[in-house]
Amino acid sequence: MSDNPALSEPAANEQAFTAEERAAVYRAIAExxxxxxxxxxxxxxxxxxxxxxxxxxxxxxxxxxxxxxxxITDRELRGRIQALVETERVRTAEALGERSSEFMKLKVEGINDCAEVLVVALMDGRERYVFGRRTLPEMDMASLACAIQNFWLAARVEGLGVGWVSLFDPQALADMLGMPAGAKPLAVLCVGPVDAFYPAPMLSLEGWAQPRPLSEMLYENRWGEAE
Structure with a gap:
């Protein structure tokens, strides 16, 4: 019996995918x-x-x-984006205090090495959209994150790596790319072939941080009360 829940458990109902299809979805998420x-x-x-x-x-x-x-197809522009990221990398290191030198040893982007660079941004004029955002205006950001996750999982299925770079001054990048007022870049995506996928999150492998189990983040009825 497989350890993969997509294979070891029966389909929930007739609307479910086949076991093989479910296994592929869960594998893409896990890898x-x-x-x-x-x-x-x-x-x-x-x-x-x-x-x-x-x-x-x-x-x-x-x-x-x-x-x-x-x-981003202009190599000179790609270099300018990388320089913007490097500037923020140094500033982030300064803000980290005692972990500064440890942080500077980490590889935080592959802008000059990847096949494609995409900048993903929130559109301008978002204030006119009230549905679902009157009390939670940041849902536009949540929506964009869903789009990036879709892209990420599809890329993994296709055997391509994706790196989400968020170390940059958003206004400086917006100005560099001629974005209209109100638009906001949230991601520089590095996309392309890789020699191998990391067996675990890179920050975990590098000892920067370790993932915590779901059990520490799952409550029932009230905050902090475990099932």
Whole structure:
């Protein structure tokens, strides 16, 4: 009997996928990694289009579809984005105090090594979308994160690595890319072939932090009360 719940448990109902299909979905989720090491190469245009279509099928609050994707094909511009990230990396290290030197040893991006670079941003004019955001305006950000996760999982299925880089000044990047007022970049995605996927999250392998079990984060009825 497999340890994978998708194979060891019967289908929940007639709407469920087959055992093999479920296993593939659970495997993609379990083996998705935030990649920092890339093997160069290229991504075929039709494959990149598939990944973007997968991202575009993400759920969004009020069907506002707040995501915008900018493909960076100019190598000089890619270098300027990398320099922006490096500036923030140094500032982050300074803010970390006693862990500064430890942080500086980490590889935090693969912008100059990956096949493709995408900047993912929130669109401008989001204030006119009230449905689902009157009390939780940050749901636009949650929607964009869902799109990135779709992209990430689809890329893993296709054998491509993705790294989400968030070390940058968003206004500086917005200005660099000519974004309109109100638009906000949230991710620089490094995409492309990799020699191997990390067997565990890189920060765990590097000893920066260790993942905590679900049992510590699952409550029942009231905050802090375990099942």
């Amino acid at each position: 998705r990694r935030d990649m920092r090491h890339f093997a160069g190469g290229s991504v075929a245009p039709e494959l990149l289009q598939r990944l973007l279509e997968a991202a575009h099928q993400a759920p969004s609050v009020g069907l506002m579809q707040p995501w915008r994707f900018l493909r």
